[in-house]
Amino acid sequence: MNMVNAINDALDIKLAEDKSVIVYGEDVGVEGGVFRVTEGLQKKYGAERVFDSPLAESGIVGTAVGMAVAGLKPVVEMQFCGFIYPAFNQIISHATRMRNRSRGLLETPIVIRLPYGGGINALEHHSESMEAIFGHIPGLKVVVPSTPHDAKGMLIAAIESKDTILFMEPKRIYRAIKQEVADGKYTIPLGKANVLTQGKDVTVVAYGAMVREVQKAMVMAKEAGISVELIDLRSVYPIDRETIAKSVKKTGRIITVTEGPRTYGVGSEISQIALEEAFLHLEAPPARVSGYDVIVPLPKGEHHYMQDAYKIFYEIEKTVKY
């Protein structure tokens, strides 16, 4: 099962189980979404529960806030990360504040599904990875699966959560990874990182599509005799400090690999956590591999921007040799 199927499966399970779950967004109904993630769901659950909205992102998230306070569980899709910005105000001013504003009286259990990331030869605005700005919004949870199995379990957990959750989907690996995915319902707790590989020389933190790139770099690292501990962060906010702390105390070195722009990106925050938790263990400066501080280039220039296995290995080597 690939990630598209896994997400579809998660939606299917929750739609079947819970009448308050409502799925909508641009083209998610009849067409099943531009990535076919919601394919078949409208047929199965009807156009009241799975439907196409008008083309307006603020409208989608803003109405989801209303539905949620009235007891529904909207799961909405933003077509691409580059098109979530019109909804920014509704996310930062309402979805993430209703509970605090009303001292717990009102809740906004909303899942915003957001295909993100580059490497798919797309037009402008179709390759962005702006999780850091969302991670900075108090009241929001931002999670990113890296495998079909995680996608299913995390999405079910997200739909069952009472918080507003930005569920970022690494569209570059939507169909690239196939894996056995357990039937039926299971959840993966949000906010917990996953140590994918134990290692001793350096900790590498990644999430989403970058996990696979790190794994490729680890082949090179192994050849070079470097033992890498790979952490799939899974949750951009809240960050699992404990897992990071434990790992970096062991390895003394840490690198964060992300797709988005560098400055004020996820990398520096992970470094800061390493500083706060393990300063005296550090044998090299916590480092980051990231996009540059530029607009994601159109396809012909994208290779200059994307993090590949070489770039990751390059940084691993530098850090270990520091």
Place this chain on the structure above:
Amino acid sequence: MNMVNAINDALDIKLAEDKSVIVYGEDVGVEGGVFRVTEGLQKKYGAERVFDSPLAESGIVGTAVGMAVAGLKPVVEMQFCGFIYPAFNQIISHATRMRNRSRGLLETPIVIRLPYGGGINALEHHSESMEAIFGHIPGLKVVVPSTPHDAKGMLIAAIESKDTILFMEPKRIYRAIKQEVADGKYTIPLGKANVLTQGKDVTVVAYGAMVREVQKAMVMAKEAGISVELIDLRSVYPIDRETIAKSVKKTGRIITVTEGPRTYGVGSEISQIALEEAFLHLEAPPARVSGYDVIVPLPKGEHHYMQDAYKIFYEIEKTVKY
């Protein structure tokens, strides 16, 4: 002259000097802005050049993009930091991309003035400090003055720049600091930090209203025999790495003081720079004083959130004693 007067003066000078400068936004015309920053300018320059727009932030920034590509220099006001979000898409998708998108053919010299920050006993959404999310937007410059003198020189520089600039105004000190401000035109280059006080034990980086709080903390530090080097960052993006690097190499310790939420805030980025530039000089973990990861509380709870001199001194002491 206070900061409100200084900004008004800068606008006045540029309006007088350059017919392409246009000032607009909500209530900036007849009323002179809710903070009276544009007072008197409509009378002086007419309602074609200084005027009230309809109440729509995306509309304001989006039309500014159009004006700018057509050769004008719009200086627009967002009434409060909490109300800039409807304009987010126009900022991140257009204002900051037109040049890159057109390979330099089109330019968007826009100044977005943005009163920000807490401590003024305001309603919800009126006390925010979200510079970090703007610093993460490639193509944007984000600057913050901390004195009337800087405000004037930096705003003139911003209006003369060909880039899109978010000019954040620490409204808490709009009228709190009075200072001699030179007559006539002068500019302060954007992107350069300002070392306000030389010191040797610890570097403290701050900007906007926090500079004054740090200065208060420095009185306590001095009493405790701690010598603080104070850097007014002035520019949240681009960051003046050089000044930070030089300072932290000297002091071996660095603390960043900001108002906004902590995670993915400005502090961790400054720490990362310290790591990258001066790892072997560090004698304590680069630290940060910041808001917590919560919504800025309403006035009665705001003191729990705001960084005061004590909190800053607390962190200085911890870092120096590390």
Place this chain on the structure above:
Amino acid sequence: MFNEYNPLEKKMFQVIDNNGKVLDKKWMPKIDNEKLVTIYKDMLFARTADLQIVSYQRQGRIFTYPPNYGQEAIAAAAGVHIKDNDWLVPAFREMGTMLAKGVSLKELFLYFMGYEDGSAFKKAKNTLPISVPIASQLLHAAGIGYAIKYNKEDKVVFGFVGDGGTSEGDFHEAVNFAGVWKVPVIFIIQNNQYGISTPTKMQTASESLAIKAVAYGVKGIQVDGNDFFAMYKAIEESVDACRKGEGPILIEAVTYRKGAHTTSDDPTKYRTKEEEQEWEAKDPMKRLKSYLISKKLWSEKEEDSILPQFKEEIDRQFIEAENYGPYPAEDIFKYMYSEMPDDLKDQISEHERFLQWKSTKVK
């Protein structure tokens, strides 16, 4: 009503004139006398409270406050028709409706004194907190409307916005979504002639705000918002239409903000004495009072005798709010998530450690 006062024909729906005289009996709603007096008293209470808050503010006992002065008929008419189970989605100038819904004055005071607790309405069911980001709340109204329709409930949503708010993209998206979904939402635009200092004619070149209904294929009507009976009738029919599945409805209520935008605002900067006087003649309370007095349902004497009671009650609730007590530090963390993430727990501890330390420093 919606046909006769189609916004394309540029007629404003009115029932009484400035002196409280009925213009056309046909539109006069049937309200029994006792109820009408109660309504008037509620309006008077709201106005008294409103004026009193402004004076508390002058005394420095409350922070910024947006007065309702002059707009009471709109909020009152909505307040009469809104049921416990209906939803109220306010902007920030609808005190009368909030009180009718069961929000207490004390809660409102707490909010404007700077406590979030003031938005944790103890008795007002299905009432959203005040929404500050202009027009954004209308999308919540549309979404709630969807939930009502989806659950086949017999409820209506009242969504408020100002004239300035109609310029925001969210206004457009909200009425448009509601129109496509055909949901039971009454959008009420309080056209009080200004958005802070900006007059309505600078917000839009359209002939009226009601006419914007056409752009969304929904029913719309322009109503004299200072005419209680007109507002009563318009909302009554709107509620009926919504309950029959004929919503949404867009009402432009034409009124005037007699006070300042907020207590930090100075209207003399942007409007004239003449204009203010012109509108004084249309004051909604005076018009309703004239009607009541002409029907012998009310008298100046009664008013004089009730006002001190109102003032006392308002003061009582205000003082209760003033004595509300401390704002615990953990309250700024507690409601961020359904379960507190470890990070926030750490931040609470950090804050406590700091306070501990600070207590040793500050004498």
Place this chain on the structure above:
Amino acid sequence: MFNEYNPLEKKMFQVIDNNGKVLDKKWMPKIDNEKLVTIYKDMLFARTADLQIVSYQRQGRIFTYPPNYGQEAIAAAAGVHIKDNDWLVPAFREMGTMLAKGVSLKELFLYFMGYEDGSAFKKAKNTLPISVPIASQLLHAAGIGYAIKYNKEDKVVFGFVGDGGTSEGDFHEAVNFAGVWKVPVIFIIQNNQYGISTPTKMQTASESLAIKAVAYGVKGIQVDGNDFFAMYKAIEESVDACRKGEGPILIEAVTYRKGAHTTSDDPTKYRTKEEEQEWEAKDPMKRLKSYLISKKLWSEKEEDSILPQFKEEIDRQFIEAENYGPYPAEDIFKYMYSEMPDDLKDQISEHERFLQWKSTKVK
């Protein structure tokens, strides 16, 4: 025209029928024969290019592309009227207008092949790049309109958007700002019946898209977008009105996207063969061709003889674009700011060091 075809009356402005017959001489624009043939050839060129791009895409020689197929009359009519100094603010489905403005096919190819260089128009003055974020570009049109008015220039702005785009808040804000400012902008909605898979009736409950003009107090008209003469006439009068200071104008051009939304889309998922056939009869090229043939201005033979030339020219430009050469790494940094910040300079060096290192690793 604007009066007779007031959008409130729900009439669509047409000049010729599906067979190219003139419906009412009164509206037939005066275009000399030679020019008309040139226009037709330009349309044919655009359509041929469009179809050819789709086939290049199938061959994997170009990335995602949004076909114009079926919408050529709109772009052509705008292309005839837009002057060098006028401004073009496109969405992404206006090839004909872009070509008329001086954008080369090669530039468009470069863009869709993934080079930003394709948006650095060498010859097209006052032409914005393709805008992907739906409806956002209309605000740029309004702002440019302001600059024109402010500078007292004799220019008009053409701003394009799709039917789906009318749901976005930016559509509302743009037309509203333009209306308040009274600026010379012609907003052209290409209502091609779908926003990707979503039919127009799910975008809004309004009776038409043209009728939305009322909400902004601007002139509006619904035009048969597959009727070249109607589009010609409507734009001609709009341009006149704008030059006289009577803008802005909102035109709904009713058309049909005969192709897929983009080359990644499969329309069979959401529309029927019947519907496609129905629209086939209204194809804008066929209608204009029928007219031309009936007037003996054009023949199938001429068409057959010119098509190979077009194809060759298109291919030539395509191959030029294919051989465009490398994309230097520094180009991703170079245009971010007017002067490159040190940080970006450092990032360039870092990138070079990495490539250096990589070259030693990759055999």
